[in-house]
Amino acid sequence: MKPPVFDYLSVASVEAATAALAAAAGDGKLLAGGQSLMPMLNFRLLRPSVLIDINRIPDLAYVKEQSDRIRIGALTRHRTLEGSDLVAKHLPVLREAMGHVAHLAIRNRGTIGGSLSHADPAAELPMMSMLLDADLELASAQGSRTLSAAEFFLGALTTNLADDEMLVSVSIPKLPSGCGWAFEEVARRSGDFALACVAITLNRDGDHVSNARIGMMGVGETPMRATEAEALLISGPLDDRLVLAAVSSIRTAVDPNTDLHASADYRRHLVGVLAERAIRKAWARATEASRG
Amino acid sequence: MAKPVSIFIKVNGRTYQHAVEPRLLLSDFLRIELGLTGTHVGCEHGVCGACTIFVNGDSARSCLLLAAQLDGMEVTTVEGLGTSAAMHPVQKAFHEHHALQCGFCTPGMLMTAIDLLRKSPHASDEEIREGLSGNLCRCTGYENIVRAVRAAADALKDGNTESAT
Numbered sequence: 001m002k003p004p005v006f007d008y009l010s011v012a013s014v015e016a017a018t019a020a021l022a023a024a025a026g027d028g029k030l031l032a033g034g035q036s037l038m039p040m041l042n043f044r045l046l047r048p049s050v051l052i053d054i055n056r057i058p059d060l061a062y063v064k065e066q067s068d069r070i071r072i073g074a075l076t077r078h079r080t081l082e083g084s085d086l087v088a089k090h091l092p093v094l095r096e097a098m099g100h101v102a103h104l105a106i107r108n109r110g111t112i113g114g115s116l117s118h119a120d121p122a123a124e125l126p127m128m129s130m131l132l133d134a135d136l137e138l139a140s141a142q143g144s145r146t147l148s149a150a151e152f153f154l155g156a157l158t159t160n161l162a163d164d165e166m167l168v169s170v171s172i173p174k175l176p177s178g179c180g181w182a183f184e185e186v187a188r189r190s191g192d193f194a195l196a197c198v199a200i201t202l203n204r205d206g207d208h209v210s211n212a213r214i215g216m217m218g219v220g221e222t223p224m225r226a227t228e229a230e231a232l233l234i235s236g237p238l239d240d241r242l243v244l245a246a247v248s249s250i251r252t253a254v255d256p257n258t259d260l261h262a263s264a265d266y267r268r269h270l271v272g273v274l275a276e277r278a279i280r281k282a283w284a285r286a287t288e289a290s291r292g
Numbered sequence: 293m294a295k296p297v298s299i300f301i302k303v304n305g306r307t308y309q310h311a312v313e314p315r316l317l318l319s320d321f322l323r324i325e326l327g328l329t330g331t332h333v334g335c336e337h338g339v340c341g342a343c344t345i346f347v348n349g350d351s352a353r354s355c356l357l358l359a360a361q362l363d364g365m366e367v368t369t370v371e372g373l374g375t376s377a378a379m380h381p382v383q384k385a386f387h388e389h390h391a392l393q394c395g396f397c398t399p400g401m402l403m404t405a406i407d408l409l410r411k412s413p414h415a416s417d418e419e420i421r422e423g424l425s426g427n428l429c430r431c432t433g434y435e436n437i438v439r440a441v442r443a444a445a446d447a448l449k450d451g452n453t454e455s456a457t
Contacts, residue, residue, distance in 0.1 A: 001336040007294045008314035008360045031361070038356040039337035042317075051314065053361055079350075103426025104407060105344050105351040190425040 003041035010053040014060070017166055018141045020052045026163040030054050032075060032114035035106050060168065061111075063087060072170045074113025082107060090174040091132065093181035093199055097124045100183070103191040113167045116149075119222070121156045122193040124185075127223035131199050131215030134172045140165040153222040176211060178203050180286025182278035186270055188261060194218040195262045198250075198274040204286035207237040214246075214278075219254035219271045226250045226275070233279070243279050247272045297360040303328065304372030312359040319343045321359035322369055330370040330399050334428070341427030344400040345369050351407035370399035373406070382406050382444040391440035393431035400427050405441045415445055 011017045021028050029048040031037060032055065040046045054060065060075035063084045070090055072081065081087055082098035101107055101115075101124050115125040116136065129136070129149035136152050138145050141164060152160050161167065175181065185197035196218040203211045212233040214226040229246040236242055256267035296311040303326060310325060317336070322328045322345070334340035336355045343354040346368040354367075374380035379387065382405050392398045401424065408415060408423035415423065420441050429437060 002317065002320075003315040003358075005294050006314055008297050008358065010361075010363075031358075034356050034358075034361075035338060035353075038358075041315075042336050042355070051358075055361065103341070103404075104411070104423060105341065105353055105404060105426060106338065108347075108350040108407075109352050109356070190422045 004047045007050040017054050022141045022164040024050050033110040035110040036118040069171050074167045076112050078107035078110045096183040097128050100185050119159045122218045127215045127217040130223045132172045134170050137169045138165045139168045156221045178289040180282040182281035184274040184278045196267050196271040198278045200278040200282045202282050204290050209233045209238050219256040247276045250275045299363040301362050302366040314360045316359045318357040318359050319354040328369050342400040344403040385440040385444035389436050389440035391436045393433045397429045
């Protein structure tokens, strides 16, 4: 329950961080908020030769408006996102999700870059980046590249990040005006990892749904989009039959695990219940927005 | 052994200079190197909340921080809150509402409650419960802890006590 031996290096720039990663040749780990990395070190699930502390890199923690997108620096703490006026205004579903991320003491330290790079399949931010079609900017000594969230997550705790790459920022399109949204999660304790979670954004166009996006987590190896249910939702006027068809397609699409906390069957049932609640809530919000 | 890291760190208002092994957890630094055993160590993976302290005024798990990270920073532990004669308002509320039994979770509960009330001075009962949900009490004495935090919130709101640190 104590970390293994490693060297510690505090860096002052992204360039220094990626150079140190390259020098460590796959044996280095970036230390941001440490809220996932430190438990893994304490359990000795990881034995890096060097920890590269990026907490002192200036200008890596920010929330900025860039025309129709919100850009978030990788070192932005969960607590900052939770309290950001830009997020509350343009990405209210993300604001809601942040309240479900662990506990205050964890949110004070944990960062968006760390959460996405760690890629826990039951964590909120990876799912929200999938839901919101986020672009992730990665830097290495060779230069930078941008991946969509869908390209970034490969499996449980596995991403497209190369050994010498670091995530530097996340760019998220603002929600369209009139957007209805919902975030529904069930966890054993408030702040725990989700047993299942569904988040939705949609618009109302007469009696039809448009722009339906459904994100899910806790029910697969990675957070995922319910693409079939998204297509169903926009296929005709929204009524109970269509909602139930979408819910049924979600239950068919997921492949949850059985573990200590819940059985696969329970999770499959739960994700459907949450999806139905989320669809109805998002529709009600979109309806209200179209009246307002 | 890896190369030691030299740190200046302020703990409860006093400055220390130490050369620490990189892997030394802040919780162990406080308890072993500084002898501040008020910070309790439960799970060592950020789940139980017993080791909660403040770093630059914000609550954090000391088992999920390295002492080496904290060069130039300021830490407050339960020892820095008050004294038996002059308790912090939240400590006083815990005393008055019998919010501790064995006392193991108490330092973490206090630090968590103080950060919660500072950030949400008008916390509802539900927000207090949610705010304490990251701290485990092995005696399961949660009801009295919630009552104490409620009472402390009301007392702090009335402004009849000194401000929460």
